[in-house]
Amino acid sequence: MNSLIWLPKNPTFQPGWDLEEIHATFFKCISWQMEETMDAINCPYHYVCDKTYPPNYHLSIDILVLLFTTISYFLTLFIVIMNIISRKGTIFFSLSKRFFLPSGPISLPLIILIFGKGNQINTIFPLSCIGPAILLLVLISALSFDNEADYKDIQYTFFAASTVSGILHASLYLDSIVLPYYTGFDALMSSTLSGECATCVCRKEALVVGGKLVKYKGWSMTTFFVVSVLCLRIICKIFGENVGKFVSMIKVLMERFSWILISLDCVYLIAKSPPEKVMLRVVAFGGIFLLILLHVLKEACSQICAMAYVVEKLRLVSMSTPIA
Incomplete structure (x- = not known):
C-alpha cells in the first residue's frame, strides 16, 4: 500500500523524512504529548509522539506465534466438527477440551x-491487527466447550474461575496493544502534519486514547457477557437443581446473546479496521x-433431533393407546 495514503491530510514534508518510518512511528506511539500552539484557528490542538514501544522481536517470534495460533484454531475447528458429527466424544476429545483448546489451562496462559x-x-x-481475532477465538472456545461433566464441583469451579481470570487478563493486555494502534490510526487519518517534526500534527479536536475512528475494545x-x-455456569454447577x-434461563439467554455480540464484533472489525494486512x-x-x-x-441439528425425538415418542404413545 502506498505510504502517502497513510499520512495526514495536506502533509508538510521536510527533507530527509522517511515516509515508511513516519507510518511505523504513528502506530508504535504509546504517548502523545499535547504542546502549546500559537494558531488557535488552524491548529487548536498540536500533538507530538513522545514515546514509542521497543523495537519488534525477531521474525522467528512472529513465526512461532503464527504456528501456535494456527494450530489452536484448527484444533478448535476439528473438535467442533467432530462434536457435530458424533454424539459420543472420545477420551482424546475430552483431554483436548481440557488442556489444548484456546481457553484451556495450557493455551490460555500462552495467549x-x-x-x-x-x-x-x-x-x-x-497482533495489533490479528489480536482481536485471537481473543474472539478464546471466547468462542470458552462458550462452546463446557466440561462440566468431566469435573467435580471444586475442580470445575477452579477450572472455570481460571478461565474467567485468563479472559480478563487477555482482554486487558489486548487493549494495551490495540489502543495505541487505533490512536495512531486516528492521528494519521484525522490530522495534518504541522512540519515541526516528523510526528507533529495539528488537529481540530483533542486526540483521545484509542481514537474515535475504531470503537473496538478487548474489555x-x-x-x-x-x-x-462462565460465572453462571459455576453457580449452576455448585447448586445443581437448586439453582x-x-x-438457568438467564444463562441460556446470555449464552445466545454472547454469540450475537461475537458475530457483531467480527463484522465490525472487518468493516472498520485500518486497511492494513x-x-x-x-x-x-x-x-x-x-x-x-x-x-x-450444531444448534440447528440439536433442535431438529429434539423435535424428531418428541415426534417419535408421540407416535409410539399413539400406537400403544388402545382404540375405544
Whole structure:
C-alpha cells in the first residue's frame, strides 16, 4: 500500500523524512504529548509522539506465534466438527477440551503471555491487527466447550474461575496493544502534519486514547457477557437443581446473546479496521465466522433431533393407546 495514503491530510514534508518510518512511528506511539500552539484557528490542538514501544522481536517470534495460533484454531475447528458429527466424544476429545483448546489451562496462559509482549510482535503477524481475532477465538472456545461433566464441583469451579481470570487478563493486555494502534490510526487519518517534526500534527479536536475512528475494545460488552456466562455456569454447577429455572434461563439467554455480540464484533472489525494486512485480516476473521456458522449448525441439528425425538415418542404413545 502506498505510504502517502497513510499520512495526514495536506502533509508538510521536510527533507530527509522517511515516509515508511513516519507510518511505523504513528502506530508504535504509546504517548502523545499535547504542546502549546500559537494558531488557535488552524491548529487548536498540536500533538507530538513522545514515546514509542521497543523495537519488534525477531521474525522467528512472529513465526512461532503464527504456528501456535494456527494450530489452536484448527484444533478448535476439528473438535467442533467432530462434536457435530458424533454424539459420543472420545477420551482424546475430552483431554483436548481440557488442556489444548484456546481457553484451556495450557493455551490460555500462552495467549496471555503473547498479548503481554504483543506490541513487539509486529513483523509478519501483527497482533495489533490479528489480536482481536485471537481473543474472539478464546471466547468462542470458552462458550462452546463446557466440561462440566468431566469435573467435580471444586475442580470445575477452579477450572472455570481460571478461565474467567485468563479472559480478563487477555482482554486487558489486548487493549494495551490495540489502543495505541487505533490512536495512531486516528492521528494519521484525522490530522495534518504541522512540519515541526516528523510526528507533529495539528488537529481540530483533542486526540483521545484509542481514537474515535475504531470503537473496538478487548474489555467490552462481549467479554463481559462471556465472563458472566462462565460465572453462571459455576453457580449452576455448585447448586445443581437448586439453582432454579430462572437462573438457568438467564444463562441460556446470555449464552445466545454472547454469540450475537461475537458475530457483531467480527463484522465490525472487518468493516472498520485500518486497511492494513487486509488478506491476513480476512483469513483470520473468516475463520472466526466459520466457527460461528458451525455453532449455528450444531444448534440447528440439536433442535431438529429434539423435535424428531418428541415426534417419535408421540407416535409410539399413539400406537400403544388402545382404540375405544
